Amino acid sequence: MAEQWTIKVKIASMDNDAINSKKGTKWKPGDDLTLQIEGHATINMLKQRIALIVMAHPKYQSVSFGGSEPLDDVTKLQDIEGMANGKTMDLVVAVPPEPEAPPVELSDDEGLAMGEEEALPAAPSADLISKELSDADADKQGELKGQAIEALEDGDLTAAVNKFTEAMMLGGVSAMMLAKRAEMLLKQKRYRAVEADATLALELNPDSAKAYRARGKARRFLGEYALSAQDFAQAQTIDYDDGVVDMHKYVQTRTEKLRLKAAQDAKKAEEEGKAAGA
Secondary structure (H helix, E strand, O other), rough: OOOEEEEEEEEEEOOHHEEEEOOOOOOOOOOEEEOOOOOEOOOOOOOOOHHHHOOOOHHEEEEEOOOOOOOOOOOEHHHEEEOOOOEEEEEEOOOOOOOOOOOOOOOOOOOOOOOOOOOEEEEEEHHHHHHHHOOOHHHHHHHHHHHHHHHHHHOHHHHHHHHHHHOOOOOOHHHHHHHHHHHHHHHHOHHHHHHHHHHHHHHHHOOOOOHHHHHHHHHOOOOOOOHHHHHHHHHHHHHOOOOHHHHHHHHHHHHHHHHHHHHHHHHHHHHHHHHHHH
């Protein structure tokens, strides 16, 4: 039978964040633990025993002997120079700091819209939106919509938007109509106009996936990545579309990189400020 060693473990320091919050612990820095363990046991086996006593996971424990660096988990007690039955080891319980992320390299967004956009197209007032169309106006609106679709199929985006706008300004405007014009405006790369139409469409119908998608695309090209990601998430929840998966992933990644870079820049500025004031 393997010889049992009696060793003491002195708690040098203890981070409360490393303790099992449900069970807690009565132990504190300066306390000594006494354990019975075989001499051929490894440091990891010792940590497992300690964990049952102090309620701290082995990954949060660092064990050393005689002022040494923290001992490797696979090291056997009997192989540690100077270690023997009755000796005292040191224990540090702490949550290790998160590894520092490498500096974020943010490439230029070549798809970002540049320059001024033309003025927003006419937008229907609340009265026009709720207006009930006469039979004549309804027929006229249908005719204008048809002309807009024909122009769209012919590749004449300007005529398509103009005809569709005429149809909208007759009244009885639905969220679907606004979302449809937003899609036309998206083809014209009039992203602010898309954002305006899609936002109004969502006021009329908060569950319009088409409006969320159009606005998400517009905001991507406007550099509003976080808002774009939110719009795509809403659209995909309502009506999943494989066609926007890549763009959604792009704005999510871009948003996270911008967040990390802002945090790194703030930390760097703080450190430089402290160094300048030293």
